[in-house]
Amino acid sequence: MNTARASKLNKLLSTQPRDIVLLSAWLAEQGYSLELQKQYRKSQWFDSIGTGALVRCGDQLDYLGGVYALQAQLGLSVHPAGKTALALQGKSHYLELSAKKAQLFGSASEGLPLWFKKYDWGLSVDCKLSSFLPPELGLVDHEHKSFTVKISSPARAVMECLYMAPKSQPLVEVYELMEGLNNLRPAGVQKLLESCRSVKVKRLFLYMAAKAGHQWLDYLNLDKVDLGSGKRAIVPNGVYISAYQITVPRELEAHV
Incomplete structure (x- = not known):
């Protein structure tokens, strides 16, 4: 992952609380394109829990x-x-x-x-x-x-x-x-x-x-x-x- 993408990922991880759902449409509005989200999933930073919904890997979701x-x-x-x-x-x-x-x-x-x-x-x-x-x-x-x-x-x-x-x-x-x-x-x-x-x-x-x-x-x-x-x-x-x-x-x- 290049420096720009890593910086963007770090911003997301540091500004959003843990143990929450992150919606794909909302992420896209914040500047995280669907392609970028796909890369995050591929790199095992996030998992999909359903259509249009992600969770950070390792989080304890309720x-x-x-x-x-x-x-x-x-x-x-x-x-x-x-x-x-x-x-x-x-x-x-x-x-x-x-x-x-x-x-x-x-x-x-x-x-x-x-x-x-x-x-x-x-x-x-x-x-x-x-x-x-x-x-x-x-x-x-x-x-x-x-x-x-x-x-x-x-x-x-x-x-x-x-x-x-x-x-x-x-x-x-x-x-x-x-x-x-x-x-x-x-x-x-x-x-x-x-x-x-x-x-x-x-x-x-x-x-x-x-x-x-x-x-x-x-x-x-x-x-x-x-x-x-x-x-x-x-x-x-x-x-x-x-x-x-x-x-x-x-x-x-x-x-x-």
């Missing part, structure tokens, strides 16, 4: 290294969400699940590239695409190895759990997560509630917060939150909660 590429290189809003985000912040009672499954959320207009869906991340990765919340709202930085990714804040994560409930997320389990969130910032919760497009999520969130006795609930201005009209049956044959006009599972209302 799904967060793939999420980094989705966010930093493709500009997607896909992020660790729900119980996964809570576990990453040490706020989930179900930390053991984080080693078996990762829950991602992204906007309805987005989709995971084929290389991400086909790669074996060593765990099950589920990605829910929805625009019930604005893509940029309620995300926080999470440092992982030598890089940083955006993940859901605790309040957004619980709302994402509620969005999936009760079909794929037990409500009693979400309530147990809500119980631990006694120090949420009211201003952040207010913005999420005002921006949320799901009446079900908003009513369940407020019901659970009240049931858990969280003091931050007193500082919210619910006059600015659209809770819709009419009764909503979250489950059949449950208990009707008149304050929020929802029918919830009997085991949830009885949970202490």
